[in-house]
Structure formats: structure tokens, C-alpha cells
Amino acid sequence: DAKTTQPTSMDCAEGRAANLPCNHSTISGNEYVYWYRQIHSQGPQYIIHGLKNNETNEMASLIITEDRKSSTLILPHATLRDTAVYYCIVRSMQGGSEKLVFGKGTKLTVNP
Amino acid sequence: DVKVTQSSRYLVKRTGEKVFLECVQDMDHENMFWYRQDPGLGLRLIYFSYDVKMKEKGDIPEGYSVSREKKERFSLILESASTNQTSMYLCASLSDRSPGTQYFGPGTRLLVL
Secondary structure, three states, rough: OOEEEOEEEEEOOOOHHHHEEEOOOOOOOOOOEEEEEOOOOOOOEEEEEEEOEEEEEEOOOOEEEOOOOEEEEEEEOOOOOOOEEEEEEEOOOOOOOOOOOOOOEEEEEEEE | OEEEEEEEEEEOOOOOEEEEEEEEEOOOEEEEEEEEEEEOOOOEEEEEOOOOOOEEOOOOOOEEEEEEEOOEEEEEEEEOOOOHOOEEEEEEOOOOOOOOOOOOOOOEEEEEE
């Protein structure tokens, strides 16, 4: 079962920052937080991951609270193409064969 | 860029047919996965492989088999297709050097009549 809790849906205006929250209160010390997204009728796409420090790449920023019980994915300037379901996943770094457990995710709608 | 390709985007088959879904990745990844995705049920793991000729059952292997004869190719086989196997099928690959970072193909939407 998924070990994360996310809002079912969110809306964001085009050009504004989209802040997607995720609760993972039972996260253990060796588990990373991963974010994926799935645009309609496509396969999921990796976005970013982190352990305890904030992370940034060309797609997004990841802010993890100090107690690691929650995190926020930030899309700094959302575009219509960012409309997708966003999945927050916690997973240890042990073993490449360990499956990812996708929950229901947050459906983000970016409005013009 | 990692590329994961799947043989078909859309497929229509009849009940009882044998169905082959092919997946190819071009990044020399050790691990490959087959998922199915259904509304309200999310992604469910069918089978995965961590090396050539190696395979492990996922959560829902019944009615499916897999083949991994070459590192870059992972095939999903429906021995006798049934209507409850109508679904979106997603293949993914992953490197041992980056656990958790799976790269997915575009998916195959299979309709079994």
C-alpha cells in the first residue's frame, strides 16, 4: 500500500507556482521521496527525488520538512502542459528490483 | 535521454488469442517491469526482471508470462487473452545505479473483445 497522502485534486493558474503537498509521516530514515507525474494517456515520468535536503532540477523543486514527515513539489511557473496526475512515492534505495508503489496522486489542472 | 519503446500504442484482440507485448530500452538498464493501469486501481506490477533470463512475479501475475532473452527487451505474454485483461499496459526500466528512477514507455492500450 502507498505510504503517502496527497490531495485528490488541485488547480493552478498558468504562469503561477504550483505547490503540491505530500504527507509521509511514517517515512523511515533510509527512504527517499520520489515524485513522478503522468500526463493523460502517457506513461509516468520521473520528476525529482530527495532524502532530506531540498532539491532542484530543470523541472521542479522539492522541499522536504526538517522532520521529513511531509514534502512539497514546486513547479515554479506552471504551464498548460503541466496538467497531469502527480504521484509522491517513498522508497528505500535498496535494490533495483524493488517496486514503486503508486498511490492515487494529485490531479493538477493548470488553467489559462 | 533514456528511451523505452513499446511495440504498439493500441491493440485489439479477441478472447482466447495469444498476445505479445514488446518493450525495448536503449540504456543498458538491468531491471525492467511490466505494469497494468486501470481506473481506480492505479498501477499494479505484473512481473519484473532484474537480469537476462531472470523474472519475478509482481502483485498480479495470473494470466501472464514474460520473457527476457536479451537485456534490452522484455516481453509480456497473455497466453489466452480474456476480457478482464483489457487495460493500459506500461513497461519501465531502471538502472541499479539509480534505484527508484524508473523510465516508462508510452503504454499499450489493449482491448480484448
